Amino acid sequence: RKGNCHDNAAMESFFGTLKSEFFYPTRFESIEALQAGIKHYIHYYNHQRIKLKLNGLSPVMYRTQPVRP
Numbered sequence: 001r002k003g004n005c006h007d008n009a010a011m012e013s014f015f016g017t018l019k020s021e022f023f024y025p026t027r028f029e030s031i032e033a034l035q036a037g038i039k040h041y042i043h044y045y046n047h048q049r050i051k052l053k054l055n056g057l058s059p060v061m062y063r064t065q066p067v068r069p
Helices: 005-023 031-047 059-064
Strands: none
Touching (some): 031 059
16 A cells, blocks of 8 residues: 555654664663663653653553543
8 A cells, every 4th residue: 555654653753752862872782682672662651751742641641541521
């Protein structure tokens, strides 16, 4: 199927953030250290990193809060 730039925008944004906050400032001794670091960063990104657009909550906390009528 033909690609659409809007389909890829969320992942491009994430990878840009991953590279600027995690990859470029860190030196890795092995591929295993890089893989473990990426797993840790993804958990941090989803569970601990607060976003002002999400009312100061992490993405997981924002999605799991009760719906108010």
